[in-house]
Amino acid sequence: MTTTPETANPSTTAADRVGGDRVAGTLYTDPALFEQEMDRIFHRTWVWVAHESEIARAGDFKTAWVGRRPVIVSRDRRGGINVLLNRCRHRGASVCETPKGNGAGFTCPYHAWSYSLDGTLRGIPYPEGYEDVVEKKDLPLQRLKVGTYAGMIFASFAEEIEPLEDFLGGARMWIDRFMKQGAGYPIKVQGEHKFRFRGNWKIQLENTTDWYHFPIVHRSWMSSVDAETASMLSIMTDETAVTHALGNGHSVSVSVAEHADLDVDDGTEKLQDRFSHIVEELSKDLPPEKVRRIVRSLHGAGFNLNLFPNVAMSMAFFRVLRPLSVDETEVRHVALGLEGGPDIVNRERLRIHEHFQGPFGFGSPDDAEAWNRVQRGVAGGADMPILVNRGLGREKPNDLGQPTSHATDETGMREAYAMWKRMMTDGN
Amino acid sequence: MATEAPATAAVAAELPLDDPRALAAVSLIWREAHLLDARRYEDWDGLWAEGGEYVVPIDRDATDFASCLNLVYDDDRMRRMRIERLTGGFSISAAAAARTVRSVSRFVVTGREDDAIEIRSAQILVGYKREETFVLAADVTHRIVFGADGPRISRKIVRLVNSEDTVTASGFLL
Numbered sequence: 001m002t003t004t005p006e007t008a009n010p011s012t013t014a015a016d017r018v019g020g021d022r023v024a025g026t027l028y029t030d031p032a033l034f035e036q037e038m039d040r041i042f043h044r045t046w047v048w049v050a051h052e053s054e055i056a057r058a059g060d061f062k063t064a065w066v067g068r069r070p071v072i073v074s075r076d077r078r079g080g081i082n083v084l085l086n087r088c089r090h091r092g093a094s095v096c097e098t099p100k101g102n103g104a105g106f107t108c109p110y111h112a113w114s115y116s117l118d119g120t121l122r123g124i125p126y127p128e129g130y131e132d133v134v135e136k137k138d139l140p141l142q143r144l145k146v147g148t149y150a151g152m153i154f155a156s157f158a159e160e161i162e163p164l165e166d167f168l169g170g171a172r173m174w175i176d177r178f179m180k181q182g183a184g185y186p187i188k189v190q191g192e193h194k195f196r197f198r199g200n201w202k203i204q205l206e207n208t209t210d211w212y213h214f215p216i217v218h219r220s221w222m223s224s225v226d227a228e229t230a231s232m233l234s235i236m237t238d239e240t241a242v243t244h245a246l247g248n249g250h251s252v253s254v255s256v257a258e259h260a261d262l263d264v265d266d267g268t269e270k271l272q273d274r275f276s277h278i279v280e281e282l283s284k285d286l287p288p289e290k291v292r293r294i295v296r297s298l299h300g301a302g303f304n305l306n307l308f309p310n311v312a313m314s315m316a317f318f319r320v321l322r323p324l325s326v327d328e329t330e331v332r333h334v335a336l337g338l339e340g341g342p343d344i345v346n347r348e349r350l351r352i353h354e355h356f357q358g359p360f361g362f363g364s365p366d367d368a369e370a371w372n373r374v375q376r377g378v379a380g381g382a383d384m385p386i387l388v389n390r391g392l393g394r395e396k397p398n399d400l401g402q403p404t405s406h407a408t409d410e411t412g413m414r415e416a417y418a419m420w421k422r423m424m425t426d427g428n
Numbered sequence: 429m430a431t432e433a434p435a436t437a438a439v440a441a442e443l444p445l446d447d448p449r450a451l452a453a454v455s456l457i458w459r460e461a462h463l464l465d466a467r468r469y470e471d472w473d474g475l476w477a478e479g480g481e482y483v484v485p486i487d488r489d490a491t492d493f494a495s496c497l498n499l500v501y502d503d504d505r506m507r508r509m510r511i512e513r514l515t516g517g518f519s520i521s522a523a524a525a526a527r528t529v530r531s532v533s534r535f536v537v538t539g540r541e542d543d544a545i546e547i548r549s550a551q552i553l554v555g556y557k558r559e560e561t562f563v564l565a566a567d568v569t570h571r572i573v574f575g576a577d578g579p580r581i582s583r584k585i586v587r588l589v590n591s592e593d594t595v596t597a598s599g600f601l602l
Contacts, residue, residue, distance in 0.1 A: 099592070191486060191497030194594045220519035224509045330594055335497050343495070350497050355506075359597035360484060360499045362513055365521035369599075376558075 042067030048311035193358030209412030241407035249308025249419025251412030259302025525599030
């Protein structure tokens with residue numbers, strides 16, 4: 001009997017395909033490997049599903065995905081957060097096809113089995129046929145393990161999984177810093193752009209802490225914004241623009257060092273002229289230091305944080321990836337605002353988001369074009385490695401011991417692939 | 429003049445052929461479709477009235493576009509920057525833009541003022557890029573103003589049927 005590389009033991013093939021500074025092109029093209037990734041990564045680690053502001057009130061729910069499995073994220077009457085498999089226990093129909101809403105529970109449209117917001121099976125119509133056959137308490141919607149940190153909701157199919165805080169580890173400090181863009185107000189979701197590209201999910205995973213592509217792929221966006229905004233992102237020559245590997249596949253890439261911690265302000269930074277109308281409006285009600293604090297946060301945090309495997313916290317938005325197949329991926333760019341904050345600020349943040357993001361933005365279509373070109377090109381030489389070795393020679397540990405290099409270096413990708421390799425090969 | 433989304437508006441379902449402005453509006457909208465398919469964006473800009481508003485909302489029922497996230501929400505400045513992006517040669521997605529062929533039909537006049545009319549239509553756009561052909565369908569609302577220079581677009585709202593789902597776009601305008 002012969003064994004093709006595509007169907008060989010995943011533990012050996014995965015190990016062979018990922019080196020420290022290069023990975024095999026087949027990582028983007030092998031359908032069998034994709035199936036293993038769903039089982040070994042997406043169905044057993046912490047996967048981001050929602051932000052708490054999306055289900056703020058009792059009865060609120062939204063649908064989401066963990067790998068390729070549909071789930072419902074709900075807020076029950078006691079304020080608890082539930083993540084439920086969107087599959088009726090009777091014949092398997094999805095019980096919710098409304099993307100978001102508020103309700104008392106979920107009723108299967110097929111035979112009207114009804115479930116409460118926490119997944120408990122409440123009612124079976126015409127129960128006579130189920131006497132001594134079914135106990136309702138035995139058949140709730142399947143519940144996933146839920147963890148939250150700083151308003152970010154994660155879920156896992158794995159019962160035995162390390163605590164979310166341990167998994168996030170070195171990323172937690174950066175999540176805390178990211179939320180400071182609220183300038184004292186809680187962060188809220190203000191909508192999202194959703195698009196797909198023809199390419200493997202790991203192409204997207206690599207992108208968020210890749211500042212090397214930014215001035216090249218986003219030249220048309222840079223030429224459309226004012227010089228102040230563009231110079232904020234003069235990354236290639238900025239020595240303070242650094243990237244850190246944070247462990248467990250996570251990484252952060254700092255693009256605007258003076259905005260890495262928005263609570264720190266030495267007073268030397270001039271507020272951008274483009275926001276002068278906002279300064280004027282806010283100054284009617286707020287003291288100057290509060291106005292300055294809000295306006296300095298309008299572009300979000302000065303860094304991109306990549307959380308393995310499916311969410312990034314980038315400047316002023318969340319980027320969520322959903323693997324669809326080996327060569328197709330869905331991306332959501334979730335716009336953020338200030339809960340209870342000034343309307344003029346939240347509107348400006350929407351306009352900034354629209355300018356870059358989404359299928360008709362000035363940035364996202366160019367990213368998607370580049371990612372699609374990777375998928376098409378790599379198929380032409382699947383045996384050739386993908387290089388993630390930029391900056392290897394100048395990578396050094398920071399004072400926390402985290403591998404650190406320039407923001408345009410590929411330290412974040414090496415960290416993600418090290419985690420990928422660990423998850424794809426451990427236990428074998 | 430009515431600005432509600434098509435789903436909620438009370439629509440007068442007719443194209444008044446006795447009103448020459450209705451035919452002038454239809455003619456302008458067809459010319460616009462022709463220019464967009466030909467990617468003659470500078471000429472397209474010339475169809476707009478000063479202060480024109482170009483919107484592709486995500487929420488099909490939205491009317492307060494300023495307060496919610498849109499796919500496109502352009503004033504004159506943003507529209508012209510968009511044209512610069514699509515014609516300037518610096519955008520890899522615009523350089524590899526899909527070919528498009530669109531058909532605009534099912535015209536209904538939904539509002540009439542002394543100097544303007546509102547007209548709704550259906551747009552079916554077929555795009556082609558790299559071995560893939562795709563379709564985008566939309567309800568479109570134009571507000572056409574009639575001044576000394578003839579008819580001009582003062583507002584265009586493109587409500588895609590799939591605006592709340594994933595949207596495919598490849599370097600062209602709706």
